[in-house]
Amino acid sequence: MYQDFSKIYDALMQEIDYAQWADYLFRIMLNHPKEITNILEFGCGTGNITCELAKKNFQLTAVDISEDMLVVADEKATQQGLHNISFFLGDMSSFQIEQTFDAVIACCDAVNYLTSIEQVQAFLYCSQLALKDRGLLIFDINTSSKYKEKIGDHTFTYDLEDLFCSWQNNPNFKEGYIDYELTFFVEGEDGRYDRYAETQRQYLYKVEDIYRCLKHLDYKDIKIYNFGTFHQGSNHNDRVVFVAEK
Ligand SMILES: C[S@@+](CC[C@H](N)C(=O)[O-])C[C@H]1O[C@@H](n2cnc3c(N)ncnc32)[C@H](O)[C@@H]1O
Numbered sequence: 001m002y003q004d005f006s007k008i009y010d011a012l013m014q015e016i017d018y019a020q021w022a023d024y025l026f027r028i029m030l031n032h033p034k035e036i037t038n039i040l041e042f043g044c045g046t047g048n049i050t051c052e053l054a055k056k057n058f059q060l061t062a063v064d065i066s067e068d069m070l071v072v073a074d075e076k077a078t079q080q081g082l083h084n085i086s087f088f089l090g091d092m093s094s095f096q097i098e099q100t101f102d103a104v105i106a107c108c109d110a111v112n113y114l115t116s117i118e119q120v121q122a123f124l125y126c127s128q129l130a131l132k133d134r135g136l137l138i139f140d141i142n143t144s145s146k147y148k149e150k151i152g153d154h155t156f157t158y159d160l161e162d163l164f165c166s167w168q169n170n171p172n173f174k175e176g177y178i179d180y181e182l183t184f185f186v187e188g189e190d191g192r193y194d195r196y197a198e199t200q201r202q203y204l205y206k207v208e209d210i211y212r213c214l215k216h217l218d219y220k221d222i223k224i225y226n227f228g229t230f231h232q233g234s235n236h237n238d239r240v241v242f243v244a245e246k
Pocket residue numbers: 001002042043044045046047048049063064065066069090091092093106107108109110113114
């Protein structure tokens with residue numbers, strides 16, 4: 001997962017406004033009564049949100065399970081002259097660290113890569129251990145209605161400068177997951193194209209099941225937002241954001 005794909009991740013995500021996404025997280029954090037200075041980010045990927053938050057002067061500790069994604073993230077932080085980020089290779093369902101944080105975040109459906117509700121529970125537990133008292137947890141998921149109605153079994157193609165990608169979706173809704181079969185061709189300096197192929201699997205979770213896990217771990221003041229807003233979110237939205245206090 002996320003090996004060669006790290007080479008093209010940013011090209012495929014170019015329509016996402018990460019500065020706006022970081023602003024939204026910032027507004028959620030501003031609503032929290034305790035000041036937030038340091039943040040632990042799980043599933044940081046190529047560091048797009050990480051760098052935006054670092055520019056806002058937060059101290060970031062960013063974790064990903066893919067070394068290839070971390071290499072890209074680290075280069076990006078260096079290029080942008082950001083010195084307030086530490087990167088770690090790790091799994092959000094078992095990660096432990098001695099330091100504690102004002103906030104833990106996991107963005108852009110990183111949590112949908114966890115393979116069972118028990119793993120989601122383990123991620124919530126690791127986050128709880130890493131949070132200071134009254135620290136804030138923020139994460140989002142793609143909802144099952146997005147997987148069923150928007151992503152489905154469609155095939156997308158991207159024909160970009162230096163890159164051609166075919167993204168084929170193979171859902172297994174009965175088992176609660178969807179596979180993405182990615183084939184991409186990247187143009188080299190000599191004008192020839194190298195072919196790469198990678199499969200990724202994301203899992204469908206119901207909002208109420210994640211809410212139950214948060215309650216079970218005694219998280220407080222749990223809010224569920226329709227992504228990008230402060231309105232109540234539900235399984236009918238494409239993406240929902242969970243915000244909870246330790
Ligand atoms: C869709 S990308 C999101 C990346 C980034 N948050 C963003 O906003 O662009 C999901 C990321 O989660 C990472 N990931 C998946 N499972 C993980 C796990 N168990 N622990 C840590 N990272 C994980 C993947 O390697 C990938 O970089």
